[in-house]
Amino acid sequence: MNSDSKEGVILSVDPLSCLHDEPVHIKVSGLKPNQDVTLRTSMRDVRNVQFVSYAHYRANGNGEVNVNEMKSLGGQYKGLFPMGLFGSLVPAPNEYKYIRFYKRDVENPNIVTVGVYDGHVSIEALCVSEELKPLSSVIHERHYMGPGVQRIPVRYGKVRGSLFLPPDGWLNVRKPLQGDGPFPGIVDMFGTSGGLLEFRSAQFASRGFASLALAFFNYDDLPKFLEEFDIAYFEEAVEYLQKHEKVLHSGVGCIGTSKGGDLAVSMATFIPSVVACVAINGYFAPVERGMKVRDQFYPAFATNNDLLRLSDDGILMASAARPDIKAVEKLILPLEKSNAAFLILVGTDDRDITSEIQAQLARRYFSSHDYKYSYHVESYPGAGHLIEPPYSPHCYVYFLHTIMLNLCMGGTAKYHTECQVDAWEKVRRFFWHHLVEKRKANDEIRSPTIPVKSQL
Numbered sequence: 320m321n322s323d324s325k326e327g328v329i330l331s332v333d334p335l336s337c338l339h340d341e342p343v344h345i346k347v348s349g350l351k352p353n354q355d356v357t358l359r360t361s362m363r364d365v366r367n368v369q370f371v372s373y374a375h376y377r378a379n380g381n382g383e384v385n386v387n388e389m390k391s392l393g394g395q396y397k398g399l400f401p402m403g404l405f406g407s408l409v410p411a412p413n414e415y416k417y418i419r420f421y422k423r424d425v426e427n428p429n430i431v432t433v434g435v436y437d438g439h440v441s442i443e444a445l446c447v448s449e450e451l452k453p454l455s456s457v458i459h460e461r462h463y464m465g466p467g468v469q470r471i472p473v474r475y476g477k478v479r480g481s482l483f484l485p486p487d488g489w490l491n492v493r494k495p496l497q498g499d500g501p502f503p504g505i506v507d508m509f510g511t512s513g514g515l516l517e518f519r520s521a522q523f524a525s526r527g528f529a530s531l532a533l534a535f536f537n538y539d540d541l542p543k544f545l546e547e548f549d550i551a552y553f554e555e556a557v558e559y560l561q562k563h564e565k566v567l568h569s570g571v572g573c574i575g576t577s578k579g580g581d582l583a584v585s586m587a588t589f590i591p592s593v594v595a596c597v598a599i600n601g602y603f604a605p606v607e608r609g610m611k612v613r614d615q616f617y618p619a620f621a622t623n624n625d626l627l628r629l630s631d632d633g634i635l636m637a638s639a640a641r642p643d644i645k646a647v648e649k650l651i652l653p654l655e656k657s658n659a660a661f662l663i664l665v666g667t668d669d670r671d672i673t674s675e676i677q678a679q680l681a682r683r684y685f686s687s688h689d690y691k692y693s694y695h696v697e698s699y700p701g702a703g704h705l706i707e708p709p710y711s712p713h714c715y716v717y718f719l720h721t722i723m724l725n726l727c728m729g730g731t732a733k734y735h736t737e738c739q740v741d742a743w744e745k746v747r748r749f750f751w752h753h754l755v756e757k758r759k760a761n762d763e764i765r766s767p768t769i770p771v772k773s774q775l
Contacts (some may be wrong), residue, residue, distance in 0.1 A: 320379055330435045332456035338525055339461045339518075340428065340709045340743055342402050347455070350382040356454070357394065358386065358438040360404040360413075362431045365423045369411040370712055371446060372404045374441040384435075393439065396732060404433070406736030408712035411446050417634075417725045419512075419705075419717035424523055425521040426470060436610045461710070463518050465525035470517070473531065475559040476550055481517050481531040483524035483582040484565050503528040503690045503754035504566035505651075506586065506593075510577030511531050511545065511607070511721050513537030519668050520576075522708050528746055529566045531556060535582065537721075544721075545578075549611045555588045561592060568595035569758040570658075572750045577601055577671065577704065585610050585617075586658035595753035596657075597746050599664045600674040601706050603681040604650035620650045634716050634728045636670045644676065651684050661685075661694040662749045665704030670729030674704070697745060702738035703730020 327349040334343065350356060359373040374394035376384045389402045393409040408416045422429065434453035436445065444451055464470070467486025473479065487499045507520045507530050515538045520530035533556050535540050560566050570593035575583030580601015587596035589612050605619040620643075629635055665678045678696045685694045699706070705714050707727050713732040718725050730738075 326454060328435065328454040329454075330433065330457050330461045332433050332457045335457070335459040336462065338430070338465055338522070339463050339711075340522055340526075342710070343405075343459065344401075345404065345433065347376075347378070347384040348382065350378040350379045350384065350454075352378065352382050354378045354382065354437070357436040357445065358384070358404060359434050359436065359440065359445050359453075360408060360431055361434075361441065362408065363418050366592050367420070368414050368418055368420075369446075370408040370414075370420055371411045371442060372408045373440070373442050373445055374400075374403060377500045383647040394442075394700055397732070400733050400736075402710055402736060403733065405431070405710045406713055406739075407732040412443050413446065415718070417716045418717045419485065420712045421516075424520045425463040425517045428462040431459040432458055433457045460542060463521040465524070468521065468524045470521070474539075476555050478533070478556045478559055479539045480515060480531055481520065482563070483517070483520045483530045483532065484562075485524050485527050485529065497537060500529070500565040501567045502527060502676050503527070504560040504563070504571040505530045505750060505754075506553070506560065506573040506583075507532050508535065508573070508575040508579030508582055508684040510579050512576075512719065513545075515719060516753050518711075520709055523747075528561070528747075528750065529563070529752060531560055545608050547608050547611060547616075548582070548585070548605075550585060550589050550613070551611075553582065554590055554692060557586070557590055557592055566589070567754065567758070568614070570754060572596065572754055575601060576706065576748065577598065578607065582604055584652060584654070584661075585612075587661065588657045589656055593657075594659050594758070595662075595750055596659045597662045597664065597749065598681075599706050599742075600666055600669050600672060602647070602672070602677050603654065603684070604647055604652060604721050608653075610650075616651060619651065620647050634727050635722075635724045638670050638673050638729075644680070647677070648680060648684075651680065654681070654684055655688040655690060657692070660692045660753050662746065663694070663696045664668075664706055664746075665696060665698045666704055666706055666730055666735070666738065667698055667700050668702060668729040668731070668734075669704045671726040697742070699734070699738035701731050701734025703735055704728040705730075706735075706739060706742055708743050710736065711739065722733065 361371045372395045374391040396403045434456040469484040471482040509516045515534040517532040520532035523530035573583040573586045574597040576599040580598040587593045607616045665674045713735045
């Protein structure tokens with residue numbers, strides 16, 4: 320349904336409201352045959368920073384544009400890219416251009432304005448001109464939390480974070496069954512941005528998982544800066560999940576991106592009740608800070624910072640500081656001690672770390688130790704560092720406040736978006752298989768259809 324239109328032009332976005340990991344279908348009708356138009360999306364993050372995307376299209380002989388079937392002729396991207404107006408969102412021209420889209424208030428949806436304009440218009444004109452009005456526009460909502468998902472702040476011993484639970488009566492659409500849990504549990508972590516990021520856990524809960532978004536520095540009363548880690552903190556987080564009445568007690572999963580990746584690997588190595596681990600563009604040895612495991616300390620390796628250079632426009636590609644491979648091999652955690660299956664996700668255009676090399680080292684380690692559980696490396700050509708749930712805006716560079724530099728993440732919007740769609744499905748299947756199907760606690764729980772359409 321369009322909120323504003325003129326000259327008989329109708330812009331439709333279907334559905335008008337959906338979960339954030341769901342695609343939409345954008346169509347325009349009522350145009351002149353072969354009319355040139357510009358489609359534009361705009362949304363703001365929690366800091367009120369505006370993100371925009373635009374693409375140029377030409378209507379067919381019937382005066383219609385179907386974004387799912389037609390190629391963009393220019394703008395933010397070219398070619399067939401059905402969700403390009405979402406995956407290629409970038410800071411508006413009047414904003415600082417190296418900003419990552421952050422979603423902190425996951426209980427509220429992202430509000431996206433979609434508009435269609437006459438002619439092939441520049442992004443500057445779209446964002447600056449007060450006289451330029453859309454032929455038609457629509458307000459679209461993208462939710463991180465499905466109906467009935469619960470967000471519970473967590474202060475358990477030293478553990479700080481938020482637990483997201485599927486709704487009671489969570490509907491499994493593959494079979495006409497409802498369930499009140501218990502649900503498979505996941506510990507969810509991100510990297511050196513610090514604080515608490517909840518958007519992935521909110522989406523896990525919307526898909527039938529109990530997910531603990533876990534902070535480990537720069538949040539609440541946790542240390543303000545990265546310090547040496549103690550596995551006891553992460554054991555306490557797993558204990559919290561395992562004791563919760565809504566969480567299956569037969570083992571939990573963990574997922575981490577970047578620094579969160581090597582923390583997830585540490586959890587899978589040293590905590591027996593972690594039975595499934597997803598590591599996204601991370602290391603398999605401690606990096607930046609070491610890990611204390613009871614009476615033993617596992618040191619972090621050092622990168623060769625002498626190789627670091629800033630580009631002419633002030634961008635740091637940290638992957639250039641390649642660590643000594645032999646040194647890293649010596650510091651790989653004793654993965655053979657783990658009880659977990661591993662899914663390793665790699666963006667081949669990761670400009671932050673040498674993630675492909677690290678994944679190959681891990682695979683070699685698993686193979687040489689005849690690892691008894693499953694492990695799989697999934698590489699995505701053209702994807703960058705921040706592999707997140709689908710349709711998160713692709714971030715090529717952002718200002719990382721912990722190092723006060725513009726850090727390159729890599730990737731191209733189209734390939735990165737396609738990667739996120741595929742990876743999200745694989746991650747959910749992986750966790751469901753290892754936390755539910757292989758360790759079924761009761762006969763009431765069944766594997767969910769993927770993807771599950773929301774009712775918003």
